[in-house]
Amino acid sequence: MADNVDESTQTVEEVRTKLVNGVLLVLAFLMVPTATLSWLRIYTVGFQPIMVLHTVVAAVLCIAAASRHRMSLRTKSWMVLGLFYLLPSPGFSLSAS
16 A cells, blocks of 8 residues: 555655745845844834844844755754744844844
């Protein structure tokens, strides 16, 4: 019975990889304008060190999105989970100031 598996069915690993790749792309796409908006606030609130963190996170996400096919699923998953852990931290969101 297992020998008759349809070739169109995907393994769980493939589904997870596609899902994490999509999330990584969306996060990288959204983080670029977020980092830009963060730096535009410099005229109203002055320089804040969190602006550098926004830029670093955006750069890391863009690099990870560009090299997502060479990274392991575990590494990509930890990056996505780490960002979701970092988002609610004080000062990381744009509405913090």
